Amino acid sequence: MVNKRYIILLVGLLSSPIVSAQCAMCRAVLESGSDQKVAEGVNNGIMYLMVIPYILVAVVGYFVFKSKKS
Template sequence: MKRVLLFTLCFLLLGIGNTFAQCAMCRSTLENNFSNGNPGVGAGINTGILYLLVMPYLAVIILGYFWLKSSRNAQQELSGRTSSR
């Protein structure tokens, strides 16, 4: 269990450098806004990109946690029934 969490954490941390990259269309939009004197749009777009990146991973982690918790509870309940006989 701890190995899986450690592997996942390392995988996510190694991928952090790539999260600041942008697609060509986003980059051209940001360059146009920056040349017009509005650099604040770039921070908003970068935050939105990071938000969209994190949400699927967060959903999988939460679902995996609840699945693991229910699996362990079912296993403990099953072992409790067999030891009482």
């Protein structure tokens, strides 16, 4: 059962399309300039900031689940 969950998680992570998360205003302002590397860096930073809370919630949920299970 545990192996099945890991396989499903792995397939989900590997098959998801690569996305760039950014707000519309930041993207419009940064892409209007000539330096695309700066725009790409800001967009990646926004994506990293967005992912951290989800990871924290998942970790806390995992530990709560493990404590309730035992």
